[in-house]
Amino acid sequence: MKVLIYGIAGTMGKIVYETCKNNPQIDGIVGVDKFANANDYTIPVYNDVNNVKESVDCIIDFSVKAALPDIINYSVKNNVPCVLCTTGYDKNDLALIEEASKKVAVFRSGNMSVGVNALVKLVSEAAKLLGLYSDVEIIEQHHNKKVDAPSGTAIMLADAVKSQIDGLNIINGREGQCGRRTKNEIGMHAVRGGTIVGKHEVMFIMNNEVVTLKHESENKGIFAEGAVKAAVWMANKPAGKYDMLDVLGLK
Ligand SMILES: NC(=O)c1ccc[n+]([C@@H]2O[C@H](COP(=O)([O-])OP(=O)(O)OC[C@H]3O[C@@H](n4cnc5c(N)ncnc54)[C@H](O)[C@@H]3O)[C@@H](O)[C@H]2O)c1
Known part of the structure; x- marks a missing residue:
């Protein structure tokens, strides 16, 4: 499957990138980060998600609250499930997520471990x-x-x-x-x-x-492992709201 890492230049984005490279189920990676330099990467990396040319099967987001509308628009428009790991969302953000989950599969969890x-x-x-x-x-x-x-x-x-x-x-x-x-x-x-x-x-x-x-938590790798596990699980899921308890079968 092909994964889009949103916030790829950040602390978590970098760890998710390494985790995806080591996962045999993932054969394509695209990055988006408002402040990344595309020349630093051997994969396609964009500053704006609207410029992404490749098609992907899931988005993994570790970025900022302000990026949510762009992620949701892209996800709904292209019918691509998203795994939202960013924290700090307010009531309006949660309403946006709720609305989107009627059209596409949306995963959100404040902790991926x-x-x-x-x-x-x-x-x-x-x-x-x-x-x-x-x-x-x-x-x-x-x-x-x-x-x-x-x-x-x-x-x-x-x-x-x-x-x-x-x-x-x-x-x-x-x-x-x-x-x-x-x-x-x-x-x-x-x-x-x-x-x-x-x-x-x-x-x-x-x-x-x-x-x-x-x-x-002893290191941040546990969050990246959880996010990639969730992305693999989310690919092709029908519209709805999902969290880590769904992925782990703990509900
Ligand atoms: N759910 C979890 O288990 C979990 C675990 C760790 C961190 N987090 C959360 O993930 C988020 C990111 O954490 P981090 O430590 O990697 O932060 P970070 O600041 O290191 O990285 C954020 C990245 O987002 C990029 N960015 C900023 N604005 C953007 C925009 N509008 N569009 C695209 N990219 C943009 C930045 O350039 C940066 O590279 C935080 O909200 C943090 O709390 C969640």
């Missing part, structure tokens, strides 16, 4: 068992170049808790929130520094005991 997606399931189970008895706090840690906070993964974990307990609000950072903690909230805390790839902790805090579920 097997471990984190299993953690989402575990957190949902823990929330079912402990949610009524505990205060939930989420702590996420990332490198000092990350542009969004809280992380897409932290939002996935909060959503897993919310799926089991009605009426929870996210409280980011607790700045100025000196009053007593209420039961209907999830505390969300972001740490940024150095080269931390990604650490996530979900704490179920009760009186005199704490249950913590935790995941640590």
Whole structure:
């Protein structure tokens, strides 16, 4: 199959490129990146997706939120499934994704690793068992170049808790929130520094005991492996919304 890597000059794009080159199921790679120099590559690389001449079977995107409309337009116009790994989308972006998924296969996940997606399931189970008895706090840690906070993964974990307990609000950072903690909230805390790839902790805090579920990413290769796995799985899928739990058969 042929893959288009969106954001190929970025940190993740470069790792995805290497991962695709080593995957025997992929026999063609095209790149798009607003700031790439096509002369640096032995494959076709474009600054604008509208100039892509080759036909492809799937898009893998690790770029920026602002690129979403271009990716969606290309994907719908050419009926090419897309694997959206970029994080930091707002309500309008999510509405755009929802609309597109009626016409083409759209995959989106804030975290492409097997471990984190299993953690989402575990957190949902823990929330079912402990949610009524505990205060939930989420702590996420990332490198000092990350542009969004809280992380897409932290939002996935909060959503897993919310799926089991009605009426929870996210409280980011607790700045100025000196009053007593209420039961209907999830505390969300972001740490940024150095080269931390990604650490996530979900704490179920009760009186005199704490249950913590935790995941640590040791390198970014796990996200690229997951993205390529998803792209191979997505090729030829009918219109709809998909995520990593579909790819891993964990639903
Ligand atoms: N889902 C996951 O598992 C996962 C894992 C890691 C990173 N991410 C997310 O992936 C995204 C990219 O991360 P990164 O560390 O590679 O960032 P990066 O800044 O290193 O790379 C982004 C690339 O996008 C390019 N770009 C910028 N604007 C563009 C545009 N309008 N059109 C096309 N290309 C454009 C940049 O030139 C750059 O090469 C972030 O949102 C990050 O949070 C997701």
